[in-house]
Amino acid sequence: MELIVAKFGGTSIGNGRRIKKAARSVVKEYMKGKKVVVVVSAINKTTDELLQIVDEAMEDAVTEKQLAEIVSMGEMTSVRIFSSAIEALGVKSEYIDPFMDEWPIITDSNLLNAKVDFEATEKKSKELLKLLDQGIIPVVCGFLGRDPNGYITTLGRGGSDITAFLLGHCLKADEVIIVTDVGGVMSTDPNKLQGAKKLDKISVEEMRDLATHGAQVLHPHALKYKDPDINAKIIGFEHGDLSAPGTEIIGPSKNKMVKTTTLNPEPISVVAVVGEKILNKPGILAKLTSKLAENSINIIGISTGQNSVTIFVDKKDADEAHRLLHDVVIADDNLSSLSLGRDIAMITISSPDFIDTPGIISEITKPLRDNDLNIVEISSSQTSVVIFVDWNDGKKAYELVRGVLE
Numbered sequence: 001m002e003l004i005v006a007k008f009g010g011t012s013i014g015n016g017r018r019i020k021k022a023a024r025s026v027v028k029e030y031m032k033g034k035k036v037v038v039v040v041s042a043i044n045k046t047t048d049e050l051l052q053i054v055d056e057a058m059e060d061a062v063t064e065k066q067l068a069e070i071v072s073m074g075e076m077t078s079v080r081i082f083s084s085a086i087e088a089l090g091v092k093s094e095y096i097d098p099f100m101d102e103w104p105i106i107t108d109s110n111l112l113n114a115k116v117d118f119e120a121t122e123k124k125s126k127e128l129l130k131l132l133d134q135g136i137i138p139v140v141c142g143f144l145g146r147d148p149n150g151y152i153t154t155l156g157r158g159g160s161d162i163t164a165f166l167l168g169h170c171l172k173a174d175e176v177i178i179v180t181d182v183g184g185v186m187s188t189d190p191n192k193l194q195g196a197k198k199l200d201k202i203s204v205e206e207m208r209d210l211a212t213h214g215a216q217v218l219h220p221h222a223l224k225y226k227d228p229d230i231n232a233k234i235i236g237f238e239h240g241d242l243s244a245p246g247t248e249i250i251g252p253s254k255n256k257m258v259k260t261t262t263l264n265p266e267p268i269s270v271v272a273v274v275g276e277k278i279l280n281k282p283g284i285l286a287k288l289t290s291k292l293a294e295n296s297i298n299i300i301g302i303s304t305g306q307n308s309v310t311i312f313v314d315k316k317d318a319d320e321a322h323r324l325l326h327d328v329v330i331a332d333d334n335l336s337s338l339s340l341g342r343d344i345a346m347i348t349i350s351s352p353d354f355i356d357t358p359g360i361i362s363e364i365t366k367p368l369r370d371n372d373l374n375i376v377e378i379s380s381s382q383t384s385v386v387i388f389v390d391w392n393d394g395k396k397a398y399e400l401v402r403g404v405l406e
């Protein structure tokens with residue numbers, strides 16, 4: 001029997017009519033023979049309103065425990081209303097909140113920005129399966145958690161997306177559906193640029209980068225729990241139909257789900273181009289990179305500073321890159337000189353956990369510091385850290401870094 005997790009954002013349950021529409025869309029899937037777990041946010045802007053009231057009433061005098069309990073009322077209310085709305089349509093439903101035995105989401109005690117205890121949650125979430133087997137539609141509070149002391153915690157603003165993907169993962173759901181106020185993911189923010197188009201598909205990797213850079217369609221941490229085998233999509237609430245196409249979220253590719261540390265087998269060369277105030281002059285990066293592109297030289301990495309651009313290329317391409325870029329430097333008054341550096345080792349460390357692990361970079365770099373290994377350059381994204389060291393230090397650095405993750 002197919003199992004879906006449907007998450008309704010605040011706007012999609014923003015008033016009574018919308019809640020009725022949402023409840024109907026859930027019951028419609030249930031009638032097709034699917035098991036449905038519902039996750040809801042607080043109605044409309046309830047969370048913002050509660051936070052503002054608290055702020056006006058007592059500013060900083062509120063404790064974390066009090067604040068978590070107060071904001072939790074948003075989701076405590078919406079689950080009760082949503083569950084009743086399902087029952088009004090003649091289908092059995094139960095709301096699930098953190099005070100109940102069946103509550104699945106277990107976290108640490110960082111009350112307002114709690115981290116999920118995945119193992120405990122996976123175990124507890126099986127309780128929901130029992131309800132589903134009895135033909136009941138559980139309606140779970142998004143955004144909330146419970147710590148080992150039984151205190152209410154929150155997963156941080158926008159956290160109900162995390163709840164949905166986490167439950168989808170733990171229950172091995174067939175699909176996670178995020179119902180929101182835009183019809184899916186757009187090519188850019190339609191309020192900022194005309195001509196924005198809805199995308200049919202987007203990969204987890206692209207979605208994550210979009211989300212971390214400000215697109216507010218989905219909480220970036222939610223995708224950590226996106227299993228490649230679980231379908232996921234974002235749809236608009238106005239359809240009142242969970243089968244609406246929306247934007248499908250694809251992936252992640254399987255190897256992106258695991259921790260890996262790799263040492264590039266070949267040395268890498270670095271070419272540093274310097275000039276005064278490079279970053280204030282339009283087109284300099286384009287001149288440098290297009291010269292390499294025209295000559296089929298692949299750029300492995302690039303970093304920019306006020307007065308320099310550092311370009312990493314394969315060692316075999318280094319001499320040619322050096323020569324080509326020298327021509328650019330000579331022809332451009334803004335650029336003064338360039339240098340071809342020594343052989344560099346590149347170590348790539350990837351893990352889906354990096355995104356919500358504070359201090360991961362210092363953890364990775366600590367053994368290098370302790371062993372007096374110099375880092376030439378470091379760059380990081382949501383799920384990977386790339387470290388460049390002297391080629392001669394490569395093997396040792398690789399072993400040290402690998403030790404950190406194991």
Ligand code: ASP
Binds near residue numbers: 142143156158
């Ligand atoms: N109600 C919470 C918030 O507004 C959580 C959520 O909507 O995802 O941040």
Ligand code: MG
Binds near residue numbers: 009158161217
């Ligand atoms: Mg949201």
